[in-house]
Amino acid sequence: MWIRSVIGLRKFLMPASGLGLNVIRYNIGGGDNPSHHHMRFGGDVPGFRSCENCDYNWTSDANQRWILLAAKERGADIFEAFANSPPYWMTNSNCSSGGQNNENNLNPDYYDQFADYLTEVVKWYKEEQGLTFRTLEPFNEPTTGLWHEFGNQEGCNYILDYLAMANVIDKIVAYLNIKGLSNTTSVSIADEGAFEGEIATIAAISTLQLIGDHALSYVSQYNTHAYFGNSRIPLFDMAKNDGRRLWMSEWGSWSSKDMSASIQLSEEILNDMRNLKPVAWVYWQVIEHAPNGTYGNEYGLIGADFSNSTISLDIRLSFYGFAQYTNFIRPGYQIISTDDGDTLAAQDASNKTLVLVCTNKYNASDIWNFNVSKFNLSLFNVYRTSNNNETLKLLPNTWNITDGILTYESPANSITSLIFNVTQ
Missing domain, CATH: 2.60.40.1180 (Golgi alpha-mannosidase II)
Incomplete structure (x- = not known):
């Protein structure tokens, strides 16, 4: 399975007009403090509750909602919701890009409200839009220590705070049950930045081992990012032994005018599919803001300048490099062994x-x-x-x-x- 947007369908031996993707991950925005103006373009995702005493505003986040529903119309059939950060008013720093001095940022008084918020968004999409999220992921790179106050994108640290993560999972499961969602939506974790490594606190395996058996019993899917880590095989073995579905849920690289980005993308897919063996491989961002047609500062397979009323699209070589896989290796295909690493x-x-x-x-x-x-x-x-x-x-x-x-x-x-x- 290949992720992030669905642009076209294909027939046998005929490439699609796009990438033919079938899965999309949807970021439930936290929304930052309205007095803050420090995020990069697209780094601050509008939330559905702008303050603690505010009602839900279901007209919020119009652009991302359009993409999600357009993907569904074009054939996407697997949906995952995830959160980079709670709404700013649930945080210790009053900022959705992270805590002061990179500290953990979810206020313990809001564990319950955070779980209620995420599941309410899932419920609204199911009841009002006819879209069911198969999984709900409450964390994003939770122990990397990357997320700090006045940063350039939403993020929330849970460094060594596995009890907090377990509490959030418990409360999400409770709300899924209360809202009648537990038969269709389950929990996935933990979208760490690495498979494993010398720094244990940023590793997917370490988080899964330390979060506790009780919380882990509610989890149906292990998610990992592929940015760091030496060996992919131990995480594959762990998921297999635990009977969990395994996703490579995020990877991306800087754009380039030549084939270098495509080659890097291909080598990542080859390494992951041969050794990590995920059932889904997710590219981070198919389309990303690239002002004035710039290269190198964004991850998009398609560069788009959203600064002007007329949006120009620049389809990069890496788009076609990715299509070399997605157009022909379709959902349900079985990866078979070869003796050539390329x-x-x-x-x-x-x-x-x-x-x-x-x-x-x-x-x-x-x-x-x-x-x-x-x-x-x-x-x-x-x-x-x-x-x-x-x-x-x-x-x-x-x-x-x-x-x-x-x-x-x-x-x-x-x-x-x-x-x-x-x-x-």
């Missing part, structure tokens, strides 16, 4: 389809020999993205399979998808 293979037995996505990360062309003798293959199409003015380009089918070996020469810094019919 190739991801996937099979859909029901549709009799085999997909190979190959990345040449070097500055020189390379010849690859694929042993596909275990499959009875017939028709296949080849699409490529590279620095050579190729953006998901359908290539002439000039390759033959001889004695079960397909030979392919890939140009430097390119990503190629080979899609086969399996006739037997």
Whole structure:
């Protein structure tokens, strides 16, 4: 599964008009103190309750709500809600970007109200919009220590405060039950910034181990970000042993005009899918603000300048690099093993389809020999993205399979998808 927006659908052997994504994560905004003006563009997400005594304002956060519902209309079928921060008035610092001196920021007097707030948003979407969030994630990188007062985006630390996290989970589960949501929405955690590492407090495994068995018993899904950490296998093993669904729920890299961002993105997908083995892989931000067409300071696969009334879109090479995966490896496909670290293979037995996505990360062309003798293959199409003015380009089918070996020469810094019919 591939995440963040749904732009188009696809037919077999034909790329979609977009990325063909089917899952979206929705940020339930906290909303910052109205007297504060320190967030980056998009860093302050409007909340639905602007003060403790205010009623819910369901017209708030119009832009993100539009994206969420538009994704649903275009085929998104798995939804997760998450929170970067509680509303500013529930925090110790009175600021939704974090605490003073990077301290923990959820005021203990508001554990109950925070859980009520998150579940009320989930309830409203289900009852008023017909949209059901499968999971609700109350935290975002909770022990990284990144979130501080007057920062550039919403965030909330829970450094070594696992009891607070457990209390929030308990109260969320209670409210899901009270509001009749527990049959459709469960809790996911903890969106840490790393799998594991020497600094235990920023690691997904450490948080899951220390949050306590009682709170963990309510959790249906483990989420991790892929920014830091050495080995992905221990977290995969933990999720498997605990019987939990595992998501790589956030990763992104700076944009670039050339293939460098695409290659980095592809290498991350390859590493994660081969070793972490998540059931969903989430790119952080498909579209992001890029004033005056700038590159390098944002993560968007599409750059958009929202400063003017006329919005111009710049589709980056990394968009097409991502599409080399998302257009052809579809939900339900099974990842199968290969002995090449730069190739991801996937099979859909029901549709009799085999997909190979190959990345040449070097500055020189390379010849690859694929042993596909275990499959009875017939028709296949080849699409490529590279620095050579190729953006998901359908290539002439000039390759033959001889004695079960397909030979392919890939140009430097390119990503190629080979899609086969399996006739037997």
